[in-house]
Amino acid sequence: MHETDPDVELVALAQGGDEHAFEALVVKYQRRVARHVARYVRRAVDVEDIVQETFIRAYRGLTSFRGQSTFYSWLYRIATNAALNAAQREPMPVATTEDADERAFAFEPGNSDAENPERSLMASQIADAVQRALARLKPELAEPLMLYEVEGKTYPQIAEMLGVPIGTVRTRIFRAREFIAKRLEPVLGPQRDRRW
C-alpha cells in the first residue's frame, strides 16, 4: 500500500468542517468498507446499515483521528468494531470464512437479499468492461495505473520505476482512467446519476 496517507489533505479539510471533503472520502471508500463488513455479516441490508454506521461514527469522531495510521486503516477499525457491536446487540447471520470472499464480491447495497441476479450481472458487466478497456489500453498508460491501483505504488515510486517525470505519471494515470471511464459509462447507464 501507499507509504504515506493519500487522504491527509482531504481529512484535514473535513476536520475543518468541509462536508464535501468528507463526502469525497465516503465515495472513495464506501465500496471497500462494504466489502470488509460483508466478511462479518450475511445480509446486504445489515452490511449497508453497518457501513452507514461506520461513516457516521467516523464523521462524529473526525477530530480524534490524528494521523497515526492511514485514514482508511482508521475506517477499517471503526467498521470492524461496528460490525462486532451490531452482532452483539442483535444476533444476525454471521459470515463464515469459506464463503466470505464470494459474498463480499456479490455484496449488493440497498437490497435485503444478497441473491440478486440483476446486481450480480451488473457487477460482472462492470468487471468485463474494465478488463476489456484495460486490454485495449496502451501499455504506457496501463502500467502506471496498475502500479498505482493494484501494486499500491506512489507517484514518485512509479516515476522512478518507469524512468519518467512525476508529471508524466499523473497524466498517464489520468488518461488511463479516462479511457476506461468512457467504456464504463454505457454499462452503467442512467443509474450513474444516482451514485452521488
Place this chain on the structure above:
Amino acid sequence: MSLDVSRMLDGDLAGDELKAALGAVAGDPSRRDRYTLYGLTGDVLRGNSTPDDGFSMRIFERMRAEGTKIEPGYDPLAE
C-alpha cells in the same frame, strides 16, 4: 479539468488546488461522475466491481436526517 479529479482521488492535490478541485467536483455533476468512475475503476482492478446504486447518497441522507455533526472528544474506536 478531470486531471485534477484524478489527482484529487490520489491525494496529489493540496491547499488551494485541492479546495478548487473539491468545489468543482461538488458543483459539477460531470466531474462528480468522473470522481466516481475513476474510483470504481480502481476498485474493479482490486477485484471489487459492486455498483454503487445510490449507496453513498443513502449515507449522506442518513447523516442529514440524524443531524450528524463532528463531536470533539468523541472517539469512534472507544465504542
